[in-house]
Amino acid sequence: MPGALSPVSVDTVELHRVALPLLSPWDTAHGSFDVREVVLVHVVGAHTDGWGECSALPYEGYAGGSIDRAHRALRDDLAPRLLDSPASDVSPPAGADTPPTARFAIECALIDAALKDRGTALAEYLGGTRDAVAAGAALGLGDTVSTAAAARAAAVAGYRRVKCKIAPGRDLAVVDTVRSEIGADVFLGADANGAYASTDAANRNTLEELDARGLDFLEQPVAADDLEGLADLSAALRTPVALDESAASLESTRAALDAGAGNAVSVKAPRLGGLLEAVRIHDLCRERNVTVLAGGMLETGVGRAAAVALASLPGFTHPGDLAASDRYFAEDVTEPFELRDGCLSVPDGPGLGVAPLPATMRRHTLSVETLTR
Ligand SMILES: [Mg+2]
Structure with a gap:
């Protein structure tokens, strides 16, 4: 585990609500949206500053609640708590129902600030071993043509893995279409976001048919709390079952x-409430x-920098779902992450190694709230 960091004394917390148009709408079994709204948290102290991203989705039902709920928790609970304490540990206390995405944003901003102060890159601090x-590219649920x-x-861009979203009735044909487009050499995963029922015979049939498709992983085929159903599928299918919604904490x-x-x-550190919790899960696995x-x-780009640093840890031996900025956005808030030979470079500057670009922020910011001591 990473060592302790010097506490950061924070004088100001800014909450930047940012809206970036997506290049194409994002559809999953949970819901759909075409503008990515996040809250970028900026902590400022006398000697240093740091950024973190609250990347809750627009709807309830995933990662502890919507972006509106997480934004309220940041404004009404976490930021005031941080400003009330003389100098804050990077994992400040939070209420049991505080969305993990909000806790992650504060922790990430404090770690960024502490690491910038001592000149260490986030990947190095977390124990990353690759540069x-x-x-991997994740595809939302869409029609066959799109x-x-x-x-x-x-595949043309060079992604090593493609993951498609599936849901009952939109599964076998989707997987077959994607496979025929990407060829046999690119890993193909399918993510159901828990949309199948382990007790439904037709659903079960479909999952068994998917098993013959050569997927590298079948992600969260049934509900997060249906551990028995998941265990049954894990034993029955040749395809490895990956847990996402079921892995909400250590x-x-x-x-x-x-x-x-x-x-x-x-x-996913935002869904787990912090980078340090993510490292604990990496170590357990x-x-x-x-x-x-x-x-x-x-x-x-702010949240992506944290995710890429985390992915540089030694346990991440298989391509995951982290993509370049231009998979999603015409313009990112930081210098864009770019694909090179199917890989993303791990930032090596102090802290996150990236920061929002002021001109881009001006174009995409909905609101800024500034909380001070
Ligand atoms: Mg998933």
Whole structure:
């Protein structure tokens, strides 16, 4: 585990609500949107400053609640708490119902500030061992024509893995279409976001048919809390089952692995409430020889920098879902992450190694709230 950092004394917390138009709408079993709204948290102290991204999605039901709920928690609870304390540990206390995406944003901003102060890159601090990570492209649920086009574009761009979203009735044909576009050499995963029922015979049939498709992972086929159903599928299918919604914390990940619910875990620090919690899960999975996959939440460059640094840890041996900025946005808030030979470079500057660009922020900022001591 990473060592302790010097506490950061924060004088000001800014909450920047940013809206970036997506190049194409993002559809999953949870919902759909075409503008990515996030809250960028900027902590400012006397000697240093840091950024973190709250990348909750627009709807409830994923990662502890919507961006509006997480934004309220930042403004009304976490930021005031931070400003009330003389100097803050990077994992400040939070209420039990505080969205993890909000806790992550504060922790990331404090770590960024502390690491900038001492001149250490985030990847180095977390224990990263590589300077580039294999990139993967996640495709939303779309019609056949748009999914085929997106899959083809991802393969042409050089992504090592493509992951498609599936849901009952939109599964076998989607997977077959994507496979025919990307060829046999690119890894193909499918993510159901828990949309199938383990007790439904037709659903079960479909999952067994998917098993013959040569997927590298079948992610969260059934509901997060259906550990028995997941364990049953893990035993029955040749395709490894990856846990995402079931792996919401160190405790729930351990419980799911104890139950035999999956053979891989998608690790997303924003959904886990922090980078340090993500490292703990990475370490647990390594101990148990369980694959970890670097997950993304359609982050802007601030959140992406944190996700890429995390993905440089030694357990992330298989390409995950982290993509270049231009998969999602015409313009990112930071210098864009670019694909090179199927990989994204791990930032090596102090802290996150990136910061929002003022001119870009001006174009895409909806509101700024400034809280001071
Ligand atoms: Mg997922």
